[in-house]
Structures are given as C-alpha cells and as structure tokens.
Amino acid sequence: MAEQKIYLVGAGIEGWEGFGKQALEVIDSAEVLIGHKRLLDIFPDFKGEKRLLEDLSIMLEHLKNTEKKTVVLGSGDPNFFGVARFLLRNLPKERIEIYPNVTSVQYAFARIKEPWDDATFVSVHGRGIKPALDRIVANEKIAILTDSVNTPAVLARELIHRGAEGYEAWVCEDLGLATEKFTKTDVRGLVDFKCSPLNILILIKTWEPNLENYPMIGIRDDEFATAKKLITKEEVRAITLGKLQLQDDLVMWDIGAGSGSVSIEAGNLMPNGRIFALEKNPQYLTYLKENLKKFVARNVTVAEAYAPEGLEDLPDPDRVFIGGSGGMLEEIVEAVDKRLKPDGFIVLNAVTLDTLTKSVEFLEDHGYTVEVTCVNISKTRSLTEYKMFAAHNPVYVIAAWKGEE
Numbered sequence: 339m340a341e342q343k344i345y346l347v348g349a350g351i352e353g354w355e356g357f358g359k360q361a362l363e364v365i366d367s368a369e370v371l372i373g374h375k376r377l378l379d380i381f382p383d384f385k386g387e388k389r390l391l392e393d394l395s396i397m398l399e400h401l402k403n404t405e406k407k408t409v410v411l412g413s414g415d416p417n418f419f420g421v422a423r424f425l426l427r428n429l430p431k432e433r434i435e436i437y438p439n440v441t442s443v444q445y446a447f448a449r450i451k452e453p454w455d456d457a458t459f460v461s462v463h464g465r466g467i468k469p470a471l472d473r474i475v476a477n478e479k480i481a482i483l484t485d486s487v488n489t490p491a492v493l494a495r496e497l498i499h500r501g502a503e504g505y506e507a508w509v510c511e512d513l514g515l516a517t518e519k520f521t522k523t524d525v526r527g528l529v530d531f532k533c534s535p536l537n538i539l540i541l542i543k544t545w546e547p548n549l550e551n552y553p554m555i556g557i558r559d560d561e562f563a564t565a566k567k568l569i570t571k572e573e574v575r576a577i578t579l580g581k582l583q584l585q586d587d588l589v590m591w592d593i594g595a596g597s598g599s600v601s602i603e604a605g606n607l608m609p610n611g612r613i614f615a616l617e618k619n620p621q622y623l624t625y626l627k628e629n630l631k632k633f634v635a636r637n638v639t640v641a642e643a644y645a646p647e648g649l650e651d652l653p654d655p656d657r658v659f660i661g662g663s664g665g666m667l668e669e670i671v672e673a674v675d676k677r678l679k680p681d682g683f684i685v686l687n688a689v690t691l692d693t694l695t696k697s698v699e700f701l702e703d704h705g706y707t708v709e710v711t712c713v714n715i716s717k718t719r720s721l722t723e724y725k726m727f728a729a730h731n732p733v734y735v736i737a738a739w740k741g742e743e
Contacts, residue, residue, distance in 0.1 A: 344401050344429065345409045346416040348439035349377050351514035361437040365409050372397060373411030380411075391421075398428055414441035419461045419483055443481045446510040446538045449520060457481050457540075462488035467496065475502040475636040476609035478543040486535045493539065494528035500636045505541040512536050552633060554606040555579065557599070563625045563632075564597035570661060570687060573715045574733045575599055579607065581685045581711070581737040582657045586610045591655045593645045593670060594662025598626040601638045604659075613638045614652050616645055646673035654679055660686035667693070671700045680740065688734040697736050706738035 345364045350356020357365070365371065369386045371378060378388050391397060391410070401408060415438035416422035422436060447454035460470040461483040470488075474480050474497065484490060490509055497503055503525040511519040511534040523531065525541075552561070559572050570578060578600060582590070587610040592601040595615035605613050615638055617626050623642060630638055641648050646669050654677045663670050663686075674684060684701065688694040694710070701708050712734055716727040 341433070342405050342407060343433055343435055344425065345407075345435050345437065346412060346420075346422055346425065347409055347437045348412050348414050348416050348420075348441075349380065350414070350439040351442065351445045356439055358437065358439075361439075364435075364437065367407060368409040369406040370404065370408040371411065372408065377411040377413070394421075394424055398425070401425070401429060414439050414444070418443070419459075419463070442510075442513050442538055443483075445513055446481070446508070446520075446540060449510065449513075450508050450522075450540065452479075452508075452540070452542065454479075454481070459483075462493070467492070471496055471500065472610060472612060472637060474541065475500055480541045482539040482541070484535075484537055484539055489535075490528045490533060490537065490539045491531050494525050494531070497525050498529070501631060501634045502636045504543060504545040506544050508540040508542075509533050510538045510540065513538070546634065555603050557603060557633070559599075562597045562599050563628045564599075565621055565625060569597050569599050571715065571730065571733075574687065574713050574735065575603060577711065577713055577735055578659065578685055578687060579603060581735055582659060582683055584608050584611070584657065588612075588656035589653050590614070590657040590659065591616060591649070591652060591674070593649075593658065593660045593674075594664065595626055595640075596622050596661055598629045598635070598638065600659055600661060602629060602633045602635045605635045605637045609637065611637060612653070614641050614655075615639070616641045616643060616648050618642055618644045618648070645670045649673050649677065652677075656682050658682070658684045660684065667696055668700050671697075671704060675704045678740075682739070684738040686736050688736060689731060694734045694736070701736070701738040706740060709737045711735045711737070 347361045347365060365381065370389060371381065371384050371386060372389045373391050375390060410421060412420045416436055417438060418441050425434060443459060444454065457479040458473060458477040459481050460473050462470045463483045463485040467488050482493065505525050507523050507525055507528055509521045509531065555576060556572060559569055562569055584604060584607050586608045588608055590604055590611060590613045592613060592615045595601055595617040598615050601613050601615040615626060617623055626640060641652065644664060645666060656679050658674050658678060660670060678684065686697055688697055698708050698710065712732055714732050716729045718725045719728045
C-alpha cells in the first residue's frame with residue numbers, strides 16, 4: 339500500500355488570503371490538487387494535476403494507491419462536517435495531515451457577534467431532517483448547515499409543528515462572497531423566507547412557547563387533561579419512570595399512552611430521546627394531543643394505532659412502557675420481544691391480580707427476568723377539622739429485562 343501522505347487543507351472565507359503559510363507551502367509542493375471547482379480556481383497557476391472532487395469512492399481509490407504528493411482541498415475545517423471524516427474512516431490516520439481554516443460557522447457567529455462555544459452543531463446537508471430536529475429542540479443555541487431541500491423554511495415549518503418556535507433566527511447567506519447577507523428574524527418569519535442555497539441557519543432560544551413553570555418530573559395529576567382520571571398517578575408514575583432507567587438519547591415506546599403523562603415526563607428526562615406514544619381510542623387521543631401541546635412535548639410522536647399492529651413502522655426501542663393492552667397483552671409482549679434492543683427494559687403497570695399473573699407468565703415464557711414492585715399509596719384528605727389518610731388501590735409495577743438478576 340502507498341505510504342505517501344495525503345494533505346487535507348481547508349480554504350477560509352477569503353479564498354487565497356485565507357490560507358496559512360504552511361498550507362500554501364504544502365499546496366505549492368503538491369503534485370496533485372483535488373477539490374471542487376470553486377476551490378481549484380483559487381490556484382490558477384498550480385503546475386501539477388488538478389482533479390475535480392466528484393465521486394468520493396473514485397477519489398478514495400486514487401488516494402489509497404497514489405505515490406504522488408496529493409492535497410485535498412476542503413472548506414473551512416475539513417474535520418467539521420467535511421471530507422476528513424470519510425478519509426479518516428478509510429485511510430490510516432498516519433497517512434493524513436490536516437491544515438484547518440476558519441469554518442463558515444465560526445465566521446457566521448463572529449459576524450452576528452454571538453459567542454459560539456456553547457452552541458450545538460447539526461447538518462441536514464444531504465441528510466435526513468428528523469435526527470437534526472431531535473437535537474435542535476433539545477438545545478438552546480444551534481447552528482444548522484442546510485441544503486437546497488432542507489431549507490430554513492422547511493426547518494421552520496417542522497419546528498412550529500413540534501411546538502418549538504421560541505428562537506431568534508439568523509440566516510447567514512453566501513458567506514465570503516460579494517452577495518453575503520445576514521438576516522435576523524424568528525421561526526415564523528422563516529416559513530416563507532427565500533434565501534441562497536449557500537446558507538447557515540443559527541437559532542438562539544429566547545422563549546419557551548406555552549410552557550408554564552412545570553417540574554421535569556412530578557407534574558400533578560390534575561394538570562393533565564384526561565377521561566375519568568384514567569391516568570398513571572403521580573407517585574406511581576415516578577416509580578415507573580425510575581424502573582425504566584431512562585437515559586438521554588434512547589428510543590421509548592409508550593403503548594396505550596392514554597393521557598400521555600408517562601410520555602411527557604419521560605421526554606423531560608431525556609430531551610435527546612425519541613418517544614412514540616401509541617394510542618387509538620379517539621377520546622384518549624384528544625386528551626393526549628392536548629397534553630402534548632400544553633407541556634410542549636417536542637420529542638413525543640403520536641402513533642394513532644392499536645398495538646401490536648402499530649408497532650411495525652416504529653424504530654426499535656430501548657425502553658417500552660405498556661400502560662394499556664386492550665386485551666392483547668400476550669400479542670404485545672410477543673411483538674415487543676422481537677424488536678426490543680438487547681439491553682432494553684419493559685415496564686408495565688397492573689392493577690388486577692389477573693393482569694399481574696398473566697404479565698409475569700408471558701414475560702418469563704419469553705426469557706425475561708421479572709421484578710414486581712407493589713406500590714401502596716395513601717394520601718392525606720381532610721375530614722372536618724381533622725386529616726386522615728385515604729388509600730389508593732395498589733399498583734403492581736412490573737419490570738422485565740433479558741439476562742440474570
């Protein structure tokens with residue numbers, strides 16, 4: 339295999355003037371210069387071979403076998419959403435030298451006079467929009483590399499749909515060009531915004547829409563819209579969430595979501611997670627959607643379906659809460675078992691001994707280790723001038739996982 343080093347050199351905003359002395363010396367001594375046309379055009383007097391950067395696989399094949407000193411030109415820092423990731427994954431690191439430059443994002447933050455050390459960076463350039471949205475709604479300051487499909491207007495419509503519109507927005511267009519432009523607006527101002535395809539969108543949180551000062555966990559039951567108080571009670575909900583052992587970026591299914599209380603508090607505890615609330619009952623759906631809007635549950639997606647059929651199109655879960663089974667408990671457990679990730683947990687709540695017995699039996703038959711916690715809650719209530727405790731019906735919180743205890 340060729341041992342010739344490959345040099346990745348980043349072009350700055352200014353073009354030729356933006357290259358450092360070392361980078362220019364490397365380019366001057368190179369035999370092959372690879373890059374997009376606008377970058378190759380910066381060096382009209384280059385004496386070696388110029389090659390357009392088009393097909394990455396063809397470029398990689400050349401770089402693997404070349405004995406010629408080769409420079410690959412990129413924009414800004416090749417390590418920042420650039421070609422470096424691809425090459426570092428496919429070539430020995432000792433063959434690669436990187437000369438970074440000022441990134442377009444760094445330049446954009448400087449121009450709008452906003453610190454960027456506390457920002458989150460995402461790219462929808464040639465990528466799907468859904469993972470980016472999950473990160474955007476979980477953060478306070480975000481720089482987004484867009485493309486001609488996933489434009490600022492498209493992102494704005496998605497954010498409004500998710501209830502996440504409380505951002506100041508900067509559209510930074512044609513950076514470093516004569517047509518460079520910076521526009522300050524808000525998310526709704528982006529909806530019909532037309533801009534150059536060469537743009538960066540910066541969002542800075544300024545307010546939280548519709549959200550009062552609710553706790554992350556422990557929202558009182560009477561704050562939720564629900565039918566006949568059919569809700570996982572506040573104290574039981576806290577224990578249920580504990581048994582789910584939530585982590586920040588997991589995928590969770592809430593089967594039989596009802597009012598959505600578990601989904602909403604789970605979403606608060608893992609802002610970068612993805613929660614799918616499965617519910618089909620029209621009455622419950624009305625309350626579920628009302629609650630999701632009230633509590634700005636940006637990372638909860640409603641799946642209007644009965645389990646287990648509605649599970650087919652969802653991503654594989656790390657955690658599953660079964661709040662209602664509609665008499666299909668065995669079929670739901672069977673379906674969940676086929677999709678649950680290896681280190682996943684299933685938690686379900688039972689209020690009758692029949693459901694408790696069936697749940698433990700079904701789960702153990704599928705090879706799960708099962709732990710049952712009996713939750714007995716009594717709360718004070720007034721009786722004339724005195725107070726007494728009123729007991730709630732016991733709830734059995736069933737946690738199950740594959741492997742030993």
